[in-house]
Amino acid sequence: MxxxxxxxxxxxxxxxxxxxxxxxxxxxxxxxxxxxxxxxxxxxxxxSLTRYTGFSKPKWYGVHNYTRMFTDPIVGTSALNTMWYAVFAVPIGILIALALALAMNRRVREVSVYRTILYMPSLIPQFAFSFIFIVLLNPGYGVINKFLGLFGVPAQDFLSSGAGIKGVIIGMAQFAAGNAALIFLAGLNNVPETLYDAAKIDGAGAVARFFRITMPLLTPVLLFNAINAVNQALQIFTPGYIVPSTPGGPNNGSLFYMLNLYENAFSYAQLGYASALAVVLFVVGIAMAYLIFRLSRRWVHYGVEV
Known part of the structure; x- marks a missing residue:
């Protein structure tokens, strides 16, 4: 031929x-x-290297936009708020997603119904979910305050302080754990049953099987979800814009990095400065992903011999 x-x-x-x-x-x-x-x-x-308002021609500005960031206290506040959010929202979200995946993986007749119910909150857009939480947390007629009132707890204005609103936004983020839970569920379904059978024969209990078999084999999925979660945390925007009475309030408590970027671009017409903020965020995101990948060599297991 x-x-x-x-x-x-x-x-x-x-x-x-x-x-x-x-x-x-x-x-x-x-x-x-x-x-x-x-x-x-x-x-x-x-x-980012120019002075640009969006209405006139860009003028060369050099690295002034970048040097300005180091002396801008609002940038520091927004970066700190974003970091604060990521430190708490990411690990809590991963734990909740893993718990949901384990619940979805149970062999019961109604499991498909449970999976649908657990996943549905993640389908609600963030802006709609933000309005829902505003109503739920209202100190006058909110359902949450009504429920707390049954136990003698006075009405609370959860959105009146910086720490309180950050806690609310972190809590809101956990309702989107269904996406990560589905990925964990796919990982759970790929764990060989023979490993569990062998462990049972050796007398390993449920806890031992989880930490010695399930978790090591889920580490690649855990790595994927962790990188996704960190990336989403760095770009948190919608709740900080909608939930407080004024975007970023109260007292800049919900002024996240992306919200500060947005306001500089579209409220103050400083597109050059906003672009510099975006470039720095991009570099930080790449650096965080690289750091997670480097550290993952110590705890991620990509294969198993059966």
Missing amino acids: AHDATGRFGLTPRDWRNLRRGLLFISPWIVGVLAFTLFPLVYSIII
Whole structure:
């Protein structure tokens, strides 16, 4: 049987045809990445070096926007609020998602109904969920204060202090744990049953099986969910904009980094400065992901021999 002659780059004419067809099929994705990811990234870097209001031509500003960030107290406040949120929301969310996945993995007849109920809150858009929480937490007629009143607890205005509103927003985030729970559930379904059977024969209890079999084999999924959660925490925006009576309030208690970026861009028409904030956030996100990957070498297990 004759073979096609090898051309440039070691590819035969058939290989070139297959390559062209493959590129044609994925061309919508390539265009999307170039137009909506790569171009905005490069453009933001360029604009961050200028003074630009969006209404006039950009004027070269050098690194002034970046040096300004280190002396802007609002940037420090927003970064601290975001870090505070991430430190609490990410681990709590992962634990809740893992607990939901374990509940979804139970072999009961109504498990499909339970999975639907547990996942449904994560389908509610954040802006709608924010309005729901405003009503639930209202000190006058909110359901939560009505419930606390049954136990003699006076009505609380949870949204009147910086610490209180951060706690509310962290609590809101946990209702979206269904997405991570589904990923954990997929990981649980990939754990070989033979390992559990062998552990039972050796006399291992449920707790020992969980920590010695389930958790080690779930570490790749845990890594994926952790990176996703950190990325989402760094970009927290909607609750801080909608839940308080004024965006970022009270006393800048819910002024997150993305909200500060948004206000600089669209309220103060400082697009150059906002772009610098966005570039720094991008770099911090990449650094956090890299750090998590580096640390994961010590505790992530990618395979098991059965």
